[in-house]
Amino acid sequence: MWNWLDPLLTKTFEIMKEDGLHYWRGVIVTVCASSEARMLKPLIDLLFKLVERPTDNAYAASSRMLLVHSALCQLKWRGVELWNKLVDMMKGSLVQPFANLRDRVAISLSSATWYDLPAVSVDPSLPKRLQPPRIADISALYKDLLGTCWEEVRLVRDVDSFNCVNGSVPINGLDGETMTHSASSASLAEKSDTKKQARLTLRAVISFVFNTCNQSLDAYPPSFIELLPLWCYYSNDVGDEELQKICCSLCITHIEAIYISPENAPEVIRQFQQILSSPCWWKSKVAALKMIRMLVFSNRYVFRLHRDDIGMILVNSLNDSQIKVRERAADALSRLLQSKFFETTFELITKFSTAAHSKDLTQLHGGVLGLSAIILSFPYSVPTLLPEVLMTICRFATDKNATVRDAVKCTLSEFKRTHQDSWREHERQFNEDQLMVLRDLLISPNYYV
Structure with a gap:
């Protein structure tokens, strides 16, 4: 037949x-x-x-x-x-x-x-x-083709680091004079083709990761963890809008809310430490901090054993050279304080207060943002430690630096917005002098619109 x-x-x-x-x-x-x-x-x-x-x-x-x-x-x-x-x-x-x-x-x-599952035992004599087929083996096939993508990440990291040191402004990620004198039309065309092929490879990898996370019973397999720097970098890629949307979708719909096993948690933390401690593109750091905020919240019982490491990552990020990175670190810290992943202690308040009185502008701004994170972590209550924190941050409302003043203004405006409905109850936690300071700043049109 x-x-x-x-x-x-x-x-x-x-x-x-x-x-x-x-x-x-x-x-x-x-x-x-x-x-x-x-x-x-x-x-x-x-x-x-x-x-x-x-x-x-x-x-x-x-x-x-x-x-x-x-x-x-x-x-x-x-x-x-x-x-x-x-x-x-x-x-x-x-x-x-x-x-x-x-x-x-x-x-x-x-x-x-x-059937590549940790609980499934396979006789090695077979x-x-x-x-x-193992996820790690197939991932290795894709990773062998990702060399150009990693080179692009390293190139932007080196250029960003160079510009931070020298205060120069990059042109399309590279120095304009270098591009003019060192690259011919043929080499540029070759680089363009290589870059295009690299992005096709990355799209193929994203598709494999996306479908594996959907189908696999192992949530986020260990072989995917080392790809986190790529997701952080290309989710901000301005050269390919479609690729940027795909990376953002992968980060938002899967990675930020996916289950991380206790065995994989140390490697995840190590990857974030590497991203945030290296002189990489600041937008990659912002993406990493957004991911930390949601990933830790979604797996708080897994990451609680690594609370000190995560806290150190966020505190160090508050001293980053880029303002956007510091602000995102403060936001992540505030959310994790609010969810009680971190405890608001007097030692933490003292640490940020000391930093806020530093002569170094970066540390000063980081300290103010740390105090702001503590204040914003109590949106509908006023615990006994909060009035003193508010008084500390109010001292910077007239600071000479506009960045610090703006941080204080936003914090006080948000505090007023979240507490005004129950203010008669909340104001009992403050003494008369503290209330007078708050009235001067919250009612003034210079600090609240």
Whole structure:
């Protein structure tokens, strides 16, 4: 029967249109789900031969992969050998210029790693073809192609560090004179092609990570943790708006709220320490701090054992050379204080008060922002320690530096907004002198609009 059916199905699948794909996929799913696996060998062989056939049509290649993927998904653990075969076939086509084909490859590879779970023991004596494909192995295939992306991250890091030291302004991330005199048109075109290929590779990696996080029972696999610097950098990429949106979507919808296992928590912290302590692009640091805020809050019971390390990351970021980084660190600290991940202690208040009286402008601003974080962490209450913190920060309301004055103004405005509904109750926590200071600053049009 298969001598007659094989060429007929092959021709049908080769000329299959989009409306027919849905029905043929349903047929293959039904047949494979209701048949004994050994009886499906002719059909599986036919589908693999279709995938192996070269084609310039992205839709044709994608639809053939979809049929194979649909068939193998029904075999469950019995199809491990076939999944390994499919992975081997796709090793040379991980990066595709067409989004539908690129995503189809990523989805197939993600499904191939279903049984790569920490709780599943695999006998090492089994032949490699009978062992479930590992997420780490497939991630390594992608990582080998990400060299250009890492070079771009390092290049911006070096340029940003140079400009911070010399006070110069970069032109498109590179010095304009250097670009003019050292790069020919041919080399620029070559760099452009390399950069374009690197971004295609990164999109393929994002698709694989996105689908693996959706399908895997291991939440965020360890092999993905070292990619955090890439997500932080390219979520601010101005050269490719689509790539920026994809990275932002990955960070917001998955990474910031995903479960981090206790075993992986130290490596996650190490990656954030590396990002925030290195002279990298300041926008990457801002993205990392946003991620820390949500990731720690979502996994507070996992990260509570590393509370000191996270606190040190945030406190050090309050002394960063970039204002935006300091402000984002203060926001993250405020949220974690509000959620009781950190305790508001007199030692912490003293630390920020001391920094606020420093002669160094960066430390002074960081100290004021630290005090601001403490104040804003109590949006609807006034604990006994808060009045003194407010009085400390009020002393900087007329500071000579506009950045410090603006920080105080925003803090007091937010304090008034969140406390005015129950102010009759809250004002009992203040003495008459403290209330007089607050009235002068909160009612004055110079500090509250």
